[in-house]
Amino acid sequence: QSALTQPPSVSGSPGQSVTISCTGTSSDVGGYNRVAWYQQTPGTAPKLMIYEVTNRASGVPDRFSGSKSGNTASLTISGLQAEDEAEYYCTSYISSGTYVFGTGTKVTVL
Amino acid sequence: EGQLVESGGDVVLPGGSLRLSCAASGFTFNDYGMHWVRQAPGKGLEWLSVISWDGDTTYYADSVKGRFTTSRDDSKTSLYLQMKSLRPEDTALYYCAKIKQKVTLGDAFDIWGQGTMVTVSS
Numbered sequence: 001q002s003a004l005t006q007p008p009s010v011s012g013s014p015g016q017s018v019t020i021s022c023t024g025t026s027s028d029v030g031g032y033n034r035v036a037w038y039q040q041t042p043g044t045a046p047k048l049m050i051y052e053v054t055n056r057a058s059g060v061p062d063r064f065s066g067s068k069s070g071n072t073a074s075l076t077i078s079g080l081q082a083e084d085e086a087e088y089y090c091t092s093y094i095s096s097g098t099y100v101f102g103t104g105t106k107v108t109v110l
Numbered sequence: 111e112g113q114l115v116e117s118g119g120d121v122v123l124p125g126g127s128l129r130l131s132c133a134a135s136g137f138t139f140n141d142y143g144m145h146w147v148r149q150a151p152g153k154g155l156e157w158l159s160v161i162s163w164d165g166d167t168t169y170y171a172d173s174v175k176g177r178f179t180t181s182r183d184d185s186k187t188s189l190y191l192q193m194k195s196l197r198p199e200d201t202a203l204y205y206c207a208k209i210k211q212k213v214t215l216g217d218a219f220d221i222w223g224q225g226t227m228v229t230v231s232s
Contacts, residue, residue, distance in 0.1 A: 001171060001172055001173075003154070032216070034216050034217065034218075036218035036219070038155075038219075040155075045205060045222040045223065045224055045225060046147075046155065046205075046219075046222055047222075048210070048218050048219060048220050051210060051217065051218035051220075052217075052218070057218075057220065089154065089155050091155075091157070091218075091219075093216045093217075096169060097160055097167065097169035097215045097216070098157070098160070098169050098170075098171065099145070099157040099160070100157060101147075101154060101155040101156060101157055102154075103154055104154040104155070
């Protein structure tokens with residue numbers, strides 16, 4: 001159950017696009033379309049952003065999008081806004097009902 | 111929409127035990143599987159455990175298997191995490207979370223509580 005690999009940080013100016021990768025194996029990310037993304041701001045609980053690789057959760061702006069290729073999932077924020085500054089975590093379902101989170105990525109809006 | 115409220119966090123000695131609770135409201139509790147997730151201070155999220163909607167099935171992360179037990183009481187719409195043989199590395203904020211879809215274990219976590227802090231220290 002090794003954590004999925006995410007870059008520690010990404011940054012962009014307002015209006016730019018940033019992409020966060022989430023790399024696993026064929027036993028997790030590559031094996032299931034059960035990848036989700038969560039946003040966490042300091043002192044708050046995580047918030048579901050994307051589920052089943054590409055689906056936006058209720059109320060999530062359409063500038064957030066998800067995708068997957070092989071063993072790597074990605075979260076793209078298009079038209080970056082100041083309120084998008086947060087920590088982002090991916091997660092994947094593994095067989096037998098277990099899950100694994102990514103290492104987390106800090107998004108900074110310059 | 112639904113709400114989850116954790117409680118029971120405390121300071122405990124290494125080797126000690128503690129039971130966390132998670133009170134659910136605003137949704138049909140017995141239709142949904144539930145998770146426990148923790149976050150050590152300044153660290154990332156770690157998945158711990160899941161329990162099925164009917165309570166018949168539980169799974170655990172290797173890091174807590176054999177030490178932690180997840181259960182639920184649908185009559186009280188509550189989820190529990192019984193922790194024993196606690197270690198300093200178990201120090202974390204513990205969250206409960208609801209699975210998005212009914213009667214499945216394989217879906218995202220759409221509602222989270224605010225967390226309850228467990229500190230394991232002598």
